[in-house]
Amino acid sequence: MVQSYRLDKIGLVNREKKLSFKFNGKKYFGYEGDTLASALIANGVHLVGRSFKYHRPRGFFGAGVDEPYAIVQLYRNGETEPNVRATEQELFEGLEAKSVNCWPSVNFDIGAINNFLNIFLPAGFYYKTFMWPRSFWYRIYEPFIRKAAGFGVASKEHDKERYEHKYEYCDLLIAGSGPSGLASAYAAAKNGARVILAEDKPRFGGSLLTSDVSINNQSGKEWADNIITELKGMTNVTVKNRAQIFGYYDHNMLVMSERVTDHLPKSEEFTPKQRLWYIRAKQVVISSGSIERPIVFGNNDTPGVVLASAAKEYMKVYGVLVGKKPIVFTNNDSAYETAIEFKKNNINPIVLDSRQDSNSEIIKEAKSLGIDIKFSHVVVAAKGYKKVKSCDIAEISEDKQNLNQIKNIECDCICVSGFWTPTIHLASQSGGKTKFKEEIDAFVPDKSKQKEVTLGSANGVFTLEETLKTSFDKGFELSKEITNNNNSQQIPKVSEKKHSKHDKFWCVPLPKGKKYKRFLDFQNDVAVSDIELAIREGYRSIEHVKRYTTLGMATDQGKTSNLNGLQLVSNIENKVVPAVGHTTFRPPYTPISIGAIVGREIGKHSKPTRKSPMHNWHKKNNAVFVDAGVWLRPRYYKRGNEGLFEASKREAENVRKNVGVCDVTTLGKIDIKGPNAAEFLNRVYTNAWLKLPVGKARYGVMLREDGIVMDDGTTTRISEHHYHMTTTTAQAANVLSHLEYYLQLVWPELDVNVVSTTEQWAGAAIAGPKSRDLLQKLFSDTDVSNEGLPFMGFVEANLFGVNARIFRISFSGELAYEVNVESDNGNFMWEKIIEIGKDFDLQPYGTEALSTLRIEMGHVAGSELDGRTIPYDTGLDGLVSKKKDFIGKRSLLKKAYNEKDRQRLVGVVPLDKKTSIPEGSHLVKDPKGKLPNPKLGHISASCWSVEHNNPFSLAILKDGKNMIGSKLYAMSPLKNKTIAVEIVSSHYVDPKGERVRS
Amino acid sequence: MLYIKCPHCGLRSQNEFAYGGDASVKRPELNKEISDQEWDEFVYLRKSPRGKHLELWHHVSGCRQWIKVLRDTSTHEIFNTYKSEEKVG
Numbered sequence A: 001m002v003q004s005y006r007l008d009k010i011g012l013v014n015r016e017k018k019l020s021f022k023f024n025g026k027k028y029f030g031y032e033g034d035t036l037a038s039a040l041i042a043n044g045v046h047l048v049g050r051s052f053k054y055h056r057p058r059g060f061f062g063a064g065v066d067e068p069y070a071i072v073q074l075y076r077n078g079e080t081e082p083n084v085r086a087t088e089q090e091l092f093e094g095l096e097a098k099s100v101n102c103w104p105s106v107n108f109d110i111g112a113i114n115n116f117l118n119i120f121l122p123a124g125f126y127y128k129t130f131m132w133p134r135s136f137w138y139r140i141y142e143p144f145i146r147k148a149a150g151f152g153v154a155s156k157e158h159d160k161e162r163y164e165h166k167y168e169y170c171d172l173l174i175a176g177s178g179p180s181g182l183a184s185a186y187a188a189a190k191n192g193a194r195v196i197l198a199e200d201k202p203r204f205g206g207s208l209l210t211s212d213v214s215i216n217n218q219s220g221k222e223w224a225d226n227i228i229t230e231l232k233g234m235t236n237v238t239v240k241n242r243a244q245i246f247g248y249y250d251h252n253m254l255v256m257s258e259r260v261t262d263h264l265p266k267s268e269e270f271t272p273k274q275r276l277w278y279i280r281a282k283q284v285v286i287s288s289g290s291i292e293r294p295i296v297f298g299n300n301d302t303p304g305v306v307l308a309s310a311a312k313e314y315m316k317v318y319g320v321l322v323g324k325k326p327i328v329f330t331n332n333d334s335a336y337e338t339a340i341e342f343k344k345n346n347i348n349p350i351v352l353d354s355r356q357d358s359n360s361e362i363i364k365e366a367k368s369l370g371i372d373i374k375f376s377h378v379v380v381a382a383k384g385y386k387k388v389k390s391c392d393i394a395e396i397s398e399d400k401q402n403l404n405q406i407k408n409i410e411c412d413c414i415c416v417s418g419f420w421t422p423t424i425h426l427a428s429q430s431g432g433k434t435k436f437k438e439e440i441d442a443f444v445p446d447k448s449k450q451k452e453v454t455l456g457s458a459n460g461v462f463t464l465e466e467t468l469k470t471s472f473d474k475g476f477e478l479s480k481e482i483t484n485n486n487n488s489q490q491i492p493k494v495s496e497k498k499h500s501k502h503d504k505f506w507c508v509p510l511p512k513g514k515k516y517k518r519f520l521d522f523q524n525d526v527a528v529s530d531i532e533l534a535i536r537e538g539y540r541s542i543e544h545v546k547r548y549t550t551l552g553m554a555t556d557q558g559k560t561s562n563l564n565g566l567q568l569v570s571n572i573e574n575k576v577v578p579a580v581g582h583t584t585f586r587p588p589y590t591p592i593s594i595g596a597i598v599g600r601e602i603g604k605h606s607k608p609t610r611k612s613p614m615h616n617w618h619k620k621n622n623a624v625f626v627d628a629g630v631w632l633r634p635r636y637y638k639r640g641n642e643g644l645f646e647a648s649k650r651e652a653e654n655v656r657k658n659v660g661v662c663d664v665t666t667l668g669k670i671d672i673k674g675p676n677a678a679e680f681l682n683r684v685y686t687n688a689w690l691k692l693p694v695g696k697a698r699y700g701v702m703l704r705e706d707g708i709v710m711d712d713g714t715t716t717r718i719s720e721h722h723y724h725m726t727t728t729t730a731q732a733a734n735v736l737s738h739l740e741y742y743l744q745l746v747w748p749e750l751d752v753n754v755v756s757t758t759e760q761w762a763g764a765a766i767a768g769p770k771s772r773d774l775l776q777k778l779f780s781d782t783d784v785s786n787e788g789l790p791f792m793g794f795v796e797a798n799l800f801g802v803n804a805r806i807f808r809i810s811f812s813g814e815l816a817y818e819v820n821v822e823s824d825n826g827n828f829m830w831e832k833i834i835e836i837g838k839d840f841d842l843q844p845y846g847t848e849a850l851s852t853l854r855i856e857m858g859h860v861a862g863s864e865l866d867g868r869t870i871p872y873d874t875g876l877d878g879l880v881s882k883k884k885d886f887i888g889k890r891s892l893l894k895k896a897y898n899e900k901d902r903q904r905l906v907g908v909v910p911l912d913k914k915t916s917i918p919e920g921s922h923l924v925k926d927p928k929g930k931l932p933n934p935k936l937g938h939i940s941a942s943c944w945s946v947e948h949n950n951p952f953s954l955a956i957l958k959d960g961k962n963m964i965g966s967k968l969y970a971m972s973p974l975k976n977k978t979i980a981v982e983i984v985s986s987h988y989v990d991p992k993g994e995r996v997r998s
Numbered sequence B: 001m002l003y004i005k006c007p008h009c010g011l012r013s014q015n016e017f018a019y020g021g022d023a024s025v026k027r028p029e030l031n032k033e034i035s036d037q038e039w040d041e042f043v044y045l046r047k048s049p050r051g052k053h054l055e056l057w058h059h060v061s062g063c064r065q066w067i068k069v070l071r072d073t074s075t076h077e078i079f080n081t082y083k084s085e086e087k088v089g
Ligand SMILES: [Zn+2]
Pocket: B006, B007, B008, B009, B010, B059, B062, B063, B064, B065
């Protein structure tokens, strides 16, 4: 197909490189350097989609980030992406895209029936219509809205692309590479500042690419190219294109999204698709430019109605005509550049200027070129459905209220300009106020809140000369404050055309008897009549009007619609625009992909995976792993066809019968040193610590100040002023912070130091009746007899030449030891234990068997110490000292903590001795009781008791102390189970604790 | 994301720190008899002022020191930071 709208001798695309692409299944050609939009327009494709609500045909409106219409579904390298703006997506070989929001096709869309039923779709339509009847919501309304709404479909596949995050620091961050951005970046960089210059488009230069100016006798583009080349060669400057600064956060942190490979057919290996930059800048220059705003008229959403500046950009950057019979409709001088550009390319435009007359330099030039200019004329309505075919025009009265006789003239595009709106999003996000500038009918930044300055047209300055002067000055001044250098640059000589004043005119009145839709928000289909209705219905605050009508709430965030909406509200309300105010600007400025926000923190990368030094042994020996906090731990070691239940039962039985070994490296370990260490422990734990001798361990419980149990574990006195504390795996980090808090802030007079040693030690728990015999073989030169190493004893020993620590502590209720060696020796220790353990029928056991052993012993763990229980509740009240004070003690006096029927830990056995009780089940008296059935307690942990060969559970039960022997029901509505149970002691095995001392 | 000057390490981003609440709260002394109300106020009651607030931050991913930060809760302006033992004046 011929690119029939492509011009021959103009534009910056690379005509040497032809690219093929597909749109809605049809093949086209474009050039390297095109956007999807420019390539489609070159091929005469003007219909790209359907609007959100009425499904009216949609074409192109802008040429960049402000585009409200041209949103497509993109297909690239086997993946698909919704909500892609065709005006930003660069063309690559093999690109495929499809229209969105239309069914069955963009040319014949059933949803367009909404357009003819639009009397039923006024402002607040969703609120009004879908409120009743309630039962219709799920079955009828929601599926309908889901089908009708949205700009494409999200892929259901995992995103195979790579996204990265980067942190950066600089002196000056400059957002936008137009004249103000280039000038300030250049001045600052030459003065020694570290500068980051970000441009969201592929090409640097902003308005200089298309404006008819000269700087130091060069064209705007030549000057920009030279500045960029020089900046790129400087080591203190980072220059990024395709990089959108979309958010301004606290303390001068800004976030930038860099589209690294979106413009290529696929990402190269090791190259991310996008990169998110977190940039902390000492100073920020906002040089984000301005966006042309439309004039509102009848059917102004018809494909072929475009911004005048976009039409110029399509010609000058892409060499593409948006139409061959253009109307230029304007209230100001800037659109004349578009008209002149058409004329230079042998196209005859007609200019309709709402002003009565103007005689500025550029209008004289237009006249001299023979361009047909009609002053005091407006477009009343566009005609044509899928493309503009003609338009109704009329002369307008001086007060802009009345239209003269309407004439129809043929045209194929209407290039509209209602003057310029500064892009103040970043300045506003920084927390700064805005002010309304009468001369330009728009808001500009007021006083800065953070260290930021807005320059150029973003600040409402529309002449190049002033822009360059202020930007060179500001770049120098800001850099001087930081670098103390004094190298200022000469401000270049500028020649540009002087502009006359624009006309404060933004909306064409409806001719008598006509009800044309006049759109404000093109993406969400918000028309003038919708705003009028919202105000008639009593909405006053601009924030409410926005939400009720959805004005400015689409993915373009109202970049082209907000100000006209405000003008309308102020007109109806008879207020001035600043009194109406504007809605809040929030990041992101443009839609950012979820992938970029997530970065590398996906799947296993979302947090570090910690593995013990024995991990590879576990893996080789058929361990099935489980996530335990950030650690990977063996849950069980699979033999043959065993499942979880069979394997963990075998492992636990072997501990009770012979001996087992379990990797306990993950336990939190804290080294505590200092002359006041004993006193400190005495304040941290509920029990007494002053008299613990060297070489002995003690079990301790620590509380929060509110009396709730925080953690438990054993602490061993290694030497006079040196203790080794263990914490649960889950609470290790919290306990360390807790100890540091008290040492640094509450009791700084205590001479104690704490440091985490969790990763310094590898640990193996050896448990079972044969554990001592095994230990004696492992440590042949150490006395590990009951006398030499009694229960809760500690000794340093030699494991075949490796230094080891042996703690005689037990989590399983059996005779047991815990051996620690330095992490690097962990695997050596483990393999020795396995090797020598063969003679004692040793088996490794995982966390599941570990749980079984502790549950049937009635030993509490995280599921009981769940942040809701005090020592009494978990049967730990025996460890609470009555004599000394400690953290949280005062709270234990609370009335609720001392009620006679206070909850307490109990054991639970099903009456049938067969049915396992689901964890989380509620204990109730009457299984058929009326709802809500009073809950007496809950099952905290369940296991298959290997000692008794039947199910056993632990529970926290109201008045648990007096409930032993009673019959209750455990109910789990989730598992749909009701089980008759008996309440028993929580110590289901060896209640006297003889084994651990044997 | 705030930029907090740790008195030990220098300027660091907020994601290295954990928030620790009101720094003016003083724990009642050990072994001191106090009323239920006084204790409850210490454990549970915290002011949530709009404006200047002296608060604790823990440099968990840095030097592991608890520091004091004088911050405006509405503007996020940080006026000063202090070591744990430093007098705030
Ligand atoms: Zn620090």
